[in-house]
Amino acid sequence: MxxxxxxxxxxxxxxxxxxxxxxxxxxxxxPRVARVMIHKWEEPVISGEFGSGAVFFTGCPLGCVFCQNGDISRRENAGKAGRTMTEDDLADTFSALAEKGAQTLDLVSPTPFTDLLIRAVRKARGRGFSLPVVWNTGGYERPETVASLRGTADVFLTDFKFLSPDLSRRLTGVSDYGEFAAASLCEMVKIAGAPAIGEDGIMKSGVVVRHLVLPGQKEDSIATLNKIADTVGADSVLLSLMSQYTPEFYRKTGEERLDRAMSRRVTTYEYETVREEALRLGFDGFMQERDSATAAFTPEWDK
Ligand code: SF4
Known part of the structure; x- marks a missing residue:
């Protein structure tokens, strides 16, 4: 493509x-790159002890109204934040991150630059770069685009945010998020296979699915987890169940009931109810500490 x-x-x-x-x-x-950094706060199998080598791209095909990274992801900011990089710049950056000790290459919001990134990774590998390549995506992917990543992406770190078309439409403007998240997840599992963790604790191949529990939406979270289990099987992926929703970033939609629900954090009851369902379904993976729900976990850009 x-x-x-x-x-x-x-x-x-x-x-x-x-x-x-x-x-x-x-x-x-x-691509415009907002930040290149050693990132210690991804899941342990991605960050390891030293950190992932994260490259944050500006822009996003989805545009959630609750995005924590709106400063770089929203359409109106995407062309202003960060700096432009070529294929060669990126290949050099990947090698530099490996030399610094990064344990994975963590490409954050990479989809709009799929072709260029395939070439940049190939170029870096030709010069000896060998870190696992993590495709870190919001999950709004076409299966055909995911298929083109065979031989490039080793690990998929993907969101599965919601299932309900109505909730998807209200929070992103598109109603087909769940449909594409499920179809692309199938393709990711086909390409990356079952989770494979090395002796160093780093994921060498496989899929990690992130799900952020949203306030007032635990029923949709439960439906989403069931959809993942029915689609690819709970043992085909690692689940990262997140509680860090922060209302500070929410852009009101004018829908009173939704706006009221999204103006608070997730309760312990909501998170625990969803967590119990994840355990019942047989997922393995990561649960987030409840006190990590703070805006302080959002990185500063332009560094
Ligand atoms: S189709 Fe291409 S240009 Fe259009 S939103 Fe998606 S990635 Fe961006």
């Missing part, structure tokens, strides 16, 4: 000619 003309990389298939302007995701022809 070619991203730069008539782009159809993500389920929006907006058809933008990105050589002339930006698509719905806010991305032009070349």
């Amino acid at each position: 070619e991203e730069n003309k008539n782009c159809a990389l993500c389920p929006r298939r907006c058809g933008a000619d990105r050589t002339k302007g930006e698509g719905v995701c806010g991305c032009g022809a070349l």
